[in-house]
Amino acid sequence: MGSESREARPVAMDERERKRISPLAEVETEVLAEGQEWMRQEMRKRLQRQADKQGAFSPSQWPPVAPRSEGSAASDDVRG
Numbered sequence: 001m002g003s004e005s006r007e008a009r010p011v012a013m014d015e016r017e018r019k020r021i022s023p024l025a026e027v028e029t030e031v032l033a034e035g036q037e038w039m040r041q042e043m044r045k046r047l048q049r050q051a052d053k054q055g056a057f058s059p060s061q062w063p064p065v066a067p068r069s070e071g072s073a074a075s076d077d078v079r080g
């Protein structure tokens with residue numbers, strides 16, 4: 001896994017922190033960072049596939065939402 005394709009490391013450690021942890025813990029931290037980046041890329045690909053399947057849409061095409069009353073819960077705004 002080349003680090004040149006990554007934009008930023010999710011887990012950053014300065015030199016003092018690196019010296020305090022064991023080499024195995026450092027490898028574990030790097031593996032976790034690589035895993036997070038891999039998962040982020042996989043989720044981006046998955047979301048893009050879903051968007052491609054769904055096709056173009058516009059928020060203006062959604063049905064109008066009735067104004068909320070002061071007593072309504074925030075969860076009332078969730079569209080299903």
